[in-house]
Amino acid sequence: MIQQSLYEQVLDYANRANPYPLYAQLRQTPVTRQTDGSYVVSTYREIVSLLHDPRIGSDFRKRSVHDRPPAGLSTNKEQAFKSQVPEVGTEASASNEGSETEVVPSFIGLDPPEHDRIRRQATWPFGPPHKPGRVADMESELICLANRQIDTMKGKSSIDIVEDFAYPIPVTMISKLLGVPPEDQARLHALSEAIIEGIDLDPQKSQEERKRRQEQSGQTFKDLEQYMEALIERHRKHPGSDLLSGLITDYGPDGPMAQPDIVSTASLLLIAGHETTVNLITNGMLTLLRHPDVLERLRREPNLVIRLVEELLRYEPPVQILPNRVALADITIAGTIIQKGSPVILLLASGSRDPARFHDPDKFDPDRRDNMHLGFGCGIHYCYGAPLARLETQIALTELVRRLENPRLAYDQPPYRQSATLRGPRHLIIEIDGVKD
Amino acid sequence: MSSNNAEKTSSSVQRSVQRIVIVGASLAGLSAAESLRSEGFAGTITVIGDEPHAPYDRPPLSKTVLTGWLQAEHTTLPQSVDLQAEWLLGMPAIGLDLGNREVELADGRRVGFDRLLISTGTHARTWPDLAQAALDGVCLLHTRDDAARLRARLAARPKRVLVIGGGFTGSEVASVCRELGLAVTVTERSATPLIGALGAAAGAFAGQLQRAHGVDLRCNVTVMSLEGDESGRLRCAYLSDGDILDIDVAVVALGAVRNVEWLRDSGLAFDSRGLACDAACRAFDINGIVTDGIFVAGDVARWPHPLYGGELLAVEHWGNAVEQARTAAHNMVSVPADFRAYKSLPAFWSRQFGVNLKTIGLPSFADEVVLTQGSVLERRLVAAYGYKGRIVAALTVNMARWLPAYKAMIEARVPFPPVLHSPDSSAELRPVPAGFPPHGQTTHSANAIKTGTGPSTPPPEESSTSDKVKDPRVPPGFQPK
Numbered sequence: 001m002i003q004q005s006l007y008e009q010v011l012d013y014a015n016r017a018n019p020y021p022l023y024a025q026l027r028q029t030p031v032t033r034q035t036d037g038s039y040v041v042s043t044y045r046e047i048v049s050l051l052h053d054p055r056i057g058s059d060f061r062k063r064s065v066h067d068r069p070p071a072g073l074s075t076n077k078e079q080a081f082k083s084q085v086p087e088v089g090t091e092a093s094a095s096n097e098g099s100e101t102e103v104v105p106s107f108i109g110l111d112p113p114e115h116d117r118i119r120r121q122a123t124w125p126f127g128p129p130h131k132p133g134r135v136a137d138m139e140s141e142l143i144c145l146a147n148r149q150i151d152t153m154k155g156k157s158s159i160d161i162v163e164d165f166a167y168p169i170p171v172t173m174i175s176k177l178l179g180v181p182p183e184d185q186a187r188l189h190a191l192s193e194a195i196i197e198g199i200d201l202d203p204q205k206s207q208e209e210r211k212r213r214q215e216q217s218g219q220t221f222k223d224l225e226q227y228m229e230a231l232i233e234r235h236r237k238h239p240g241s242d243l244l245s246g247l248i249t250d251y252g253p254d255g256p257m258a259q260p261d262i263v264s265t266a267s268l269l270l271i272a273g274h275e276t277t278v279n280l281i282t283n284g285m286l287t288l289l290r291h292p293d294v295l296e297r298l299r300r301e302p303n304l305v306i307r308l309v310e311e312l313l314r315y316e317p318p319v320q321i322l323p324n325r326v327a328l329a330d331i332t333i334a335g336t337i338i339q340k341g342s343p344v345i346l347l348l349a350s351g352s353r354d355p356a357r358f359h360d361p362d363k364f365d366p367d368r369r370d371n372m373h374l375g376f377g378c379g380i381h382y383c384y385g386a387p388l389a390r391l392e393t394q395i396a397l398t399e400l401v402r403r404l405e406n407p408r409l410a411y412d413q414p415p416y417r418q419s420a421t422l423r424g425p426r427h428l429i430i431e432i433d434g435v436k437d
Numbered sequence: 438m439s440s441n442n443a444e445k446t447s448s449s450v451q452r453s454v455q456r457i458v459i460v461g462a463s464l465a466g467l468s469a470a471e472s473l474r475s476e477g478f479a480g481t482i483t484v485i486g487d488e489p490h491a492p493y494d495r496p497p498l499s500k501t502v503l504t505g506w507l508q509a510e511h512t513t514l515p516q517s518v519d520l521q522a523e524w525l526l527g528m529p530a531i532g533l534d535l536g537n538r539e540v541e542l543a544d545g546r547r548v549g550f551d552r553l554l555i556s557t558g559t560h561a562r563t564w565p566d567l568a569q570a571a572l573d574g575v576c577l578l579h580t581r582d583d584a585a586r587l588r589a590r591l592a593a594r595p596k597r598v599l600v601i602g603g604g605f606t607g608s609e610v611a612s613v614c615r616e617l618g619l620a621v622t623v624t625e626r627s628a629t630p631l632i633g634a635l636g637a638a639a640g641a642f643a644g645q646l647q648r649a650h651g652v653d654l655r656c657n658v659t660v661m662s663l664e665g666d667e668s669g670r671l672r673c674a675y676l677s678d679g680d681i682l683d684i685d686v687a688v689v690a691l692g693a694v695r696n697v698e699w700l701r702d703s704g705l706a707f708d709s710r711g712l713a714c715d716a717a718c719r720a721f722d723i724n725g726i727v728t729d730g731i732f733v734a735g736d737v738a739r740w741p742h743p744l745y746g747g748e749l750l751a752v753e754h755w756g757n758a759v760e761q762a763r764t765a766a767h768n769m770v771s772v773p774a775d776f777r778a779y780k781s782l783p784a785f786w787s788r789q790f791g792v793n794l795k796t797i798g799l800p801s802f803a804d805e806v807v808l809t810q811g812s813v814l815e816r817r818l819v820a821a822y823g824y825k826g827r828i829v830a831a832l833t834v835n836m837a838r839w840l841p842a843y844k845a846m847i848e849a850r851v852p853f854p855p856v857l858h859s860p861d862s863s864a865e866l867r868p869v870p871a872g873f874p875p876h877g878q879t880t881h882s883a884n885a886i887k888t889g890t891g892p893s894t895p896p897p898e899e900s901s902t903s904d905k906v907k908d909p910r911v912p913p914g915f916q917p918k
Binding site: 049052055059061062112113328329380 | 549757809810811812815817819836838839840841842856857859860861862
């Protein structure tokens with residue numbers, strides 16, 4: 001078998017449960033060129049520097065056509081899905097060129113100034129200064145929701161944190177936020193799952209298999225867009241207090257968002273709101289069960305949860321890799337020249353474990369004060385949903401720890417999802433002695 | 438030196454240093470006291486301040502305090518740890534006796550020290566005519582009490598506010614007036630507002646912003662005199678363009694004056710530009726000899742920065758007060774081998790007319806400026822400042838997230854104009870002259886400037902006409918006979 005590069009080993013499913021030793025090896029060389037022409041960046045200082053560098057873009061259309069796509073580039077959310085479709089092979093990208101031109105990337109896959117405008121439009125009905133209470137006002141509902149889910153665990157001795165708890169909370173909240181009627185939630189959940197499945201490109205799988213899955217997820221994405229268009233139409237006629245209605249009717253100084261942008265923004269938020277927080281909550285419970293002293297402390301000191309979630313975002317972040325950047329000019333960094341047009345892959349989770357930046361980085365320490373982690377990225381694409389993700393995870397972990405009696409891992413370690421980018425357990429089976437009221 | 442040795446030596450310094458006195462109880466003084474404690478200093482700390490208030494935060498005074506969003510007395514700076522310090526507040530220091538190592542207070546007391554930090558900051562430059570300055574309605578804006586008084590004036594909804602001086606303070610006051618729906622006139626002796634800090638090219642943008650928000654902006658215009666009614670209330674202002682304005686409030690925003698008067702007989706190297714110190718924050722005496730145990734931080738200091746041609750900088754920024762005080766505090770309790778050099782890049786922010794302005798580096802050092810990202814039309818932009826072909830500063834308008842990239846470029850001395858190929862920059866970069874006016878041409882002062890090389894360089898404005906040119910009433914283009 002051909003020797004795998006360190007980055008290919010990161011993508012290899014065999015190393016999904018613990019990629020951190022590989023990251024440590026990668027950090028020996030902060031910027032490494034892959035055989036396919038992409039560059040992998042693994043150290044904190046270099047990642048932060050590139051995320052603030054105007055010569056780094058997120059728009060896949062600016063990649064040099066001569067560069068082959070990176071091996072097994074698993075990509076970020078729906079933009080990445082779109083960015084991958086034309087890049088499977090050279091014929092595919094040629095044949096898709098005409099038909100794919102109407103695709104509008106969401107703001108995660110755009111560069112300034114379009115990115116800035118659409119993100120401002122998307123932020124207007126979501127947060128301060130116009131809607132400062134949007135996330136904070138969800139708190140009591142989140143607490144009810146978490147407790148309803150925990151109530152269903154009564155009488156069980158074994159539960160799956162993923163299916164029984166971590167999924168329903170973010171899915172319900174993002175649907176509620178967007179104004180998706182409850183009866184449609186199951187369908188959207190299935191669509192979102194299918195899309196995530198499809199965009200995950202395992203280098204182990206044959207090219208035909210990857211292409212087949214992509215086409216499948218491409219169809220699913222069209223279904224999602226159609227659904228969103230219909231939903232937008234409904235909200236246009238009968239606006240509510242939800243975010244989607246806000247995007248359509250309650251616009252700020254930048255004017256109303258264009259219809260295609262609303263569709264792509266809503267789809268992005270739906271998918272992003274699904275996957276990442278599920279993994280953050282699950283990673284959180286897993287980490288707590290592996291650190292029973294911290295779990296016990298959280299039970300006694302609920303206020304610890306604020307810093308604990310920040311440490312979690314550093315220690316076991318749900319978004320491990322930003323694979324969708326592109327060099328817009330030659331960039332000299334850490335003694336390497338990243339050539340214009342090259343894909344740039346930023347290993348956020350590796351940067352957050354960089355001993356040059358964090359003291360004792362492999363220790364899970366909720367008392368850590370100096371914690372400028374990369375869990376939400378940084379720069380202009382800093383996570384849009386961060387306030388919601390924080391609140392959801394803080395409440396989810398607090399309520400779980402408060403009510404579950406003697407929770408313990410049925411077995412370490414849990415089975416992981418395929419994705420190396422959006423990394424998290426597929427199931428997390430734990431045993432409990434009961435559920436407190 | 439091993440860390441063990443370093444600990445030993447610094448603890449030996451700490452044994453010989455028992456009493457530390459800080460003159461100046463604002464942001465720099467407080468930051469220094471906090472740093473001294475976190476450095477492990479266990480001796481006495483005495484903080485002397487001329488205002489009666491505990492250290493408070495100044496940036497809100499020209500913004501949220503004036504709009505009424507924040508009460509002036511709610512600006513007190515938080516103190517994260519109990520500093521175990523003696524606070525002598527409302528008690529100005531009036532002299533420094535280097536021989537006996539004592540600070541003299543206004544009430545005659547003398548406070549001895551082993552180490553001294555001078556962080557006395559600045560005060561607002563006053564209106565030159567004392568009788569006019571005393572009129573009811575003529576305001577300054579520097580202290581928390583000033584802000585409370587001005588807030589009360591604005592809340593009474595005056596028919597028109599006159600702001601004398603288009604620097605940052607004046608511009609922010611004008612912005613608040615417009616936010617409150619008040620009519621406001623800004624007079625500026627030079628060609629644009631903010632010209633001293635940002636240059637004429639960026640200043641022209643600031644001027645457009647002001648006019649778009651309904652400010653009656655008058656550039657190349659001075660206020661010749663202020664006039665009151667019989668009861669001493671401000672009634673009108675005579676402008677150099679011939680206009681007579683009916684006003685009931687005038688805000689004198691003519692920049693800051695360094696609080697160095699109390700050092701008169703100290704033998705230290707101070708003048709109107711501040712108190713000169715080395716990169717370790719140690720004060721120089723008038724012979725250019727670095728003193729032992731006398732340190733300087735904050736607005737009152739002028740110190741050599743490695744990036745700006747050996748010139749001593751004087752910087753009136755919030756971040757400078759914090760960082761320089763921390764460096765000074767570290768050096769106060771360390772042996773010279775462990776000294777840190779202070780070389781932070783100046784960084785500044787302002788909020789006015791709905792935009793967030795930030796700078797990194799020293800714009801006033803530049804000869805050229807170029808728009809690198811964004812657009813003037815959208816009021817979102819980054820401009821880079823260059824001096825002799827290298828980048829020395831950057832300005833962002835509503836695009837502050839890019840500042841770290843420019844900070845790195847300035848520190849790496851990359852060529853100007855920087856070639857970015859950024860997706861939101863125009864294909865061809867077109868540098869223009871930065872347009873900084875000669876010294877003394879503006880009504881306000883730049884809040885970060887170079888002040889000459891070395892502790893003994895004479896001030897540039899020492900000429901027979903300087904007093905005339907410095908007088909804010911004198912119109913532009915005045916030729917002394």
